[in-house]
Amino acid sequence: MAGSTDRSPIYFGAVRLSPRSVVWTLGLLLATVLVSSCGVGGLSPIFPNPVSPNGQNIYNTYIGISIPAIIIFIGVEIALLWVVVKYRRSTQPATYVPPQIHGNTPLEVAWTIAPLVVVLAIALYSFVELQRDFQPVSASNYTVVVSGHQFGWNYTYPEGFTVHQEGSLQTEVTPFVVPTHRLVRLEFQGTDVIHSWWVPAVSGKTDAVPGYDNFSWLKIDEVGKWRGECAELCGVGHSTMQIIVQSMDEPQYNAWVQQQMAAAKSSP
Amino acid sequence: MAATQVLPRPKAYDDTFWKPISLWLTTTDHKLIGIMYMVTGILSFVIGGIFALIIRLQLSQPNLKVVDPETYNQMISAHGVTMIFFFVTIFLTGIANYMVPIMIGARDMAFPRVNLLGFWLVPVSIILYYSGFFSGGALDAGWTGYAPLTEKAYQAKSLGVDFWAMSIIVWAISGIMASTNFLTTIVALRAPGMKLTRLPLFVWAQISTSILLLVVGAPLAAAMILVEFDRQLGTQFFTTQGRPVLYQHLFWFFGHPEVYIMILPGFGMISEVIPVFARKPIFGYMSMVAALFGIVFLSMTVWAHHMFTVGMNTYVEGFFMLMTMLIAVPTGIKFFNWIATAWWGSIDFEIPMKFAFGFLATFLIGGITGVYLASVPVDTQLHQSYYVVAHLHYVLFGGSVFTIFAGIYYWFPKITGRMLNKTLGEWNFWTLFVGFNGTFLIMHTLGLEGMPRRIATYSNEAWAATNLIITVSSFLIAFSVAIFLINVVRSWNHGEVAGDDPWRANTLEWATASPPPPYNFERVPPVRSFMPLRDLRESGELEEELTPEPAPA
Ligand code: HEM
Numbered sequence: 122m123a124g125s126t127d128r129s130p131i132y133f134g135a136v137r138l139s140p141r142s143v144v145w146t147l148g149l150l151l152a153t154v155l156v157s158s159c160g161v162g163g164l165s166p167i168f169p170n171p172v173s174p175n176g177q178n179i180y181n182t183y184i185g186i187s188i189p190a191i192i193i194f195i196g197v198e199i200a201l202l203w204v205v206v207k208y209r210r211s212t213q214p215a216t217y218v219p220p221q222i223h224g225n226t227p228l229e230v231a232w233t234i235a236p237l238v239v240v241l242a243i244a245l246y247s248f249v250e251l252q253r254d255f256q257p258v259s260a261s262n263y264t265v266v267v268s269g270h271q272f273g274w275n276y277t278y279p280e281g282f283t284v285h286q287e288g289s290l291q292t293e294v295t296p297f298v299v300p301t302h303r304l305v306r307l308e309f310q311g312t313d314v315i316h317s318w319w320v321p322a323v324s325g326k327t328d329a330v331p332g333y334d335n336f337s338w339l340k341i342d343e344v345g346k347w348r349g350e351c352a353e354l355c356g357v358g359h360s361t362m363q364i365i366v367q368s369m370d371e372p373q374y375n376a377w378v379q380q381q382m383a384a385a386k387s388s389p
Numbered sequence: 390m391a392a393t394q395v396l397p398r399p400k401a402y403d404d405t406f407w408k409p410i411s412l413w414l415t416t417t418d419h420k421l422i423g424i425m426y427m428v429t430g431i432l433s434f435v436i437g438g439i440f441a442l443i444i445r446l447q448l449s450q451p452n453l454k455v456v457d458p459e460t461y462n463q464m465i466s467a468h469g470v471t472m473i474f475f476f477v478t479i480f481l482t483g484i485a486n487y488m489v490p491i492m493i494g495a496r497d498m499a500f501p502r503v504n505l506l507g508f509w510l511v512p513v514s515i516i517l518y519y520s521g522f523f524s525g526g527a528l529d530a531g532w533t534g535y536a537p538l539t540e541k542a543y544q545a546k547s548l549g550v551d552f553w554a555m556s557i558i559v560w561a562i563s564g565i566m567a568s569t570n571f572l573t574t575i576v577a578l579r580a581p582g583m584k585l586t587r588l589p590l591f592v593w594a595q596i597s598t599s600i601l602l603l604v605v606g607a608p609l610a611a612a613m614i615l616v617e618f619d620r621q622l623g624t625q626f627f628t629t630q631g632r633p634v635l636y637q638h639l640f641w642f643f644g645h646p647e648v649y650i651m652i653l654p655g656f657g658m659i660s661e662v663i664p665v666f667a668r669k670p671i672f673g674y675m676s677m678v679a680a681l682f683g684i685v686f687l688s689m690t691v692w693a694h695h696m697f698t699v700g701m702n703t704y705v706e707g708f709f710m711l712m713t714m715l716i717a718v719p720t721g722i723k724f725f726n727w728i729a730t731a732w733w734g735s736i737d738f739e740i741p742m743k744f745a746f747g748f749l750a751t752f753l754i755g756g757i758t759g760v761y762l763a764s765v766p767v768d769t770q771l772h773q774s775y776y777v778v779a780h781l782h783y784v785l786f787g788g789s790v791f792t793i794f795a796g797i798y799y800w801f802p803k804i805t806g807r808m809l810n811k812t813l814g815e816w817n818f819w820t821l822f823v824g825f826n827g828t829f830l831i832m833h834t835l836g837l838e839g840m841p842r843r844i845a846t847y848s849n850e851a852w853a854a855t856n857l858i859i860t861v862s863s864f865l866i867a868f869s870v871a872i873f874l875i876n877v878v879r880s881w882n883h884g885e886v887a888g889d890d891p892w893r894a895n896t897l898e899w900a901t902a903s904p905p906p907p908y909n910f911e912r913v914p915p916v917r918s919f920m921p922l923r924d925l926r927e928s929g930e931l932e933e934e935l936t937p938e939p940a941p942a
Pocket residue numbers: 438441442444445465466468469470472473477530531532533778781782785786789790828842843844863866867
């Protein structure tokens with residue numbers, strides 16, 4: 122007797138409503154609805170290409186890692202499919218006896234060394250980018266102090282005034298304005314719990330931890346507006362901690378700064 | 390051959406679930422304790438799943454308010470805590486409790502009464518955690534409970550955090566007891582001939598898991614005790630004035646190995662299932678064992694990869710990045726060995742094998758996204774976004790849940806003496822596979838477009854359709870789990886009688902009756918390799934070894 126298959130009930134019945142076919146049909150239907158409803162967001166295979174050079178380098182690192190990742194993914198899934206299709210008992214002659222192999226040292230060494238080489242390469246490649254863009258920058262004398270609180274962000278400019286970006290989901294929050302073509306150093310502080318400042322279209326995120334200075338920088342060469350939000354659970358209002366970054370050309374920016382300073386002077 | 394003959398169930402040991410309650414409460418039989426662990430785990434899975442469905446309803450469309458943000462934060466925390474601490478870890482402890490002694494030819498665990506106490510600490514831990522809901526609000530800082538959000542200054546109204554900390558301390562003590570017990574059992578109680586090099590790979594996996602929990606359980610309890618000191622005695626370890634990042638180090642020194650505590654037993658089960666259904670011995674037994682220990686070592690050196698955005702020295706970050714990526718090597722070895730085991734095999738796609746391949750196909754994705762997350766620069770984009778939620782479910786759901794289902798369909802006949810229904814099993818597998826991928830695959834892309842995790846709602850209309858698809862798919866998962874539960878209950882009572890060895894398996898647990906008698910074996914069969922049952926079958930000694938004494942009714 123050949124195992125339990127012989128004793129199992131006839132399970133598909135006369136209608137042959139096999140679970141596999143039903144579920145796949147449903148799944149594919151769902152996928153079709155998904156693809157056909159155009160303008161659906163949230164389906165892109167990579168984050169938006171950032172406007173700040175450090176963000177762009179991260180973007181390129183992501184693409185770099187994707188090359189071996191996709192090859193390995195496809196290779197292994199094909200191997201799995203191959204096994205599933207090729208070595209089913211139901212399609213084999215009844216006389217087939219699988220070879221009783223216990224291992225193969227050269228092969229095992231090969232698939233230890235090969236992944237090792239790949240991950241070492243990825244690690245090195247990532248480390249180079251880490252050294253390039255995540256060191257404290259000294260090349261800038263323009264530092265904005267970004268401080269997170271429950272539930273909003275304060276941006277204190279070197280000119281002395283502060284922009285309050287209070288959290289809200291209903292209305293657009295007050296933008297954090299930066300000049301174009303200028304490296305802006307960001308110094309992060311937390312005043313109560315931990316928050317994390319994240320605008321994917323500008324660059325990666327940086328935590329604002331109480332009692333602990335953290336830093337990042339941005340340099341934007343085009344005029345525009347980008348949204349982001351707090352990425353570290355910080356309490357009930359966490360989802361309201363929206364962020365907007367807006368960049369302005371030099372003259373406009375200077376005008377904006379003058380306006381802010383005047384406002385700061387008039388209000389005690 | 391006797392191996393597959395339908396034998397009458399032995400009457401000596403009543404195998405129905407309905408035993409006198411006093412027996413359940415006081416038993417030191419590792420099998421009954423194992424069943425209680427497993428039932429506790431599955432009940433927790435259902436509860437954690439209900440939390441998940443509430444989360445998904447809330448996020449199905451923008452600006453919804455199914456529950457208010459305060460409750461939402463409690464839901465995500467309770468979902469995470471329930472799934473990790475009360476479902477996966479507990480269930481796996483249970484299945485190991487049942488199987489490990491039998492697989493090594495022992496009569497029971499080394500310390501049966503420690504086993505009893507260890508188990509009963511679990512409901513204590515669970516009740517402590519949920520008590521938080523009646524104290525003005527349970528934990529609401531996520532399953533990681535980062536300070537200073539858990540500090541008194543931000544949690545004045547409720548005792549939820551205190552109950553969570555107490556619960557985890559009790560849980561850690563229980564886990565340390567179980568680990569000690571497993572290690573002692575495996576070292577001291579092996580049957581004659583069961584050398585270390587002949588241990589089933591599931592037992593090796595249990596050794597690795599126990600070592601991990603033994604090492605990291607205490608620091609976890611320590612972290613929780615310090616949180617309590619801060620809250621109730623006014624110390625300043627992790628407060629806004631203290632060192633919040635220190636908490637993260639302590640927590641993740643436990644937290645990352647915990648991921649492997651939840652996955653290594655699954656690896657072990659897959660290493661049992663594939664050879665049996667492919668009719669080939671496991672490929673590279675020794676490298677499988679070596680890979681387990683490689684993972685054990687590496688997993689204790691990677692914790693700060695959860696902290697790449699807090700602002701550490703870049704060389705320190707580089708170290709943790711490298712160690713994290715190196716884990717891909719032993720994991721890769723295991724993957725290739727599994728595929729090589731199935732290669733040229735004669736594969737019978739019974740339900741356990743379907744789940745095993747479902748695991749391979751999905752866990753691969755979790756493994757690959759893990760390499761992206763390990764890369765410090767890339768992680769600054771992906772961290773704390775829905776990409777991470779997708780990744781962690783590919784690892785924990787594709788990894789732990791699929792392997793747990795493989796293990797249940799494989800061992801249910803041994804535990805209950807009856808087969809799980811195959812038609813329901815097919816439905817269970819396919820709805821789970823499609824529902825799982827429908828739910829979690831597109832979470833990656835949502836995260837890449839900027840959706841952070843743990844947000845109670847969002848106003849971005851562009852994310853609406855994708856989130857709706859996710860929610861619909863998550864209900865397909867719920868449907869699948871319902872089928873599974875129906876299958877278990879029905880089959881336990883009415884399932885087809887399994888016999889001793891329905892799968893023609895290789896290991897000792899199949900060399901006794903189903904369910905095994907209290908003392909496990911009439912006579913422990915000789916062990917001559919890591920596939921003792923197969924040796925017996927081939928040498929023709931099987932009939933004699935397997936025929937159970939027909940016990941008086
Ligand atoms: C029934 C299927 C499941 C669904 C639909 C589901 C859904 C979700 C969702 C949507 C989140 C994100 C919540 C948020 O960030 O706002 C989440 C978080 C999480 N899930 Fe699941 N999940 C499921 C099963 C599981 C399983 C089986 C496990 C573990 C074995 C698990 C472990 C976690 C963990 C650890 C978190 C993180 C919680 C936190 O942020 O503190 N989930 N789940």
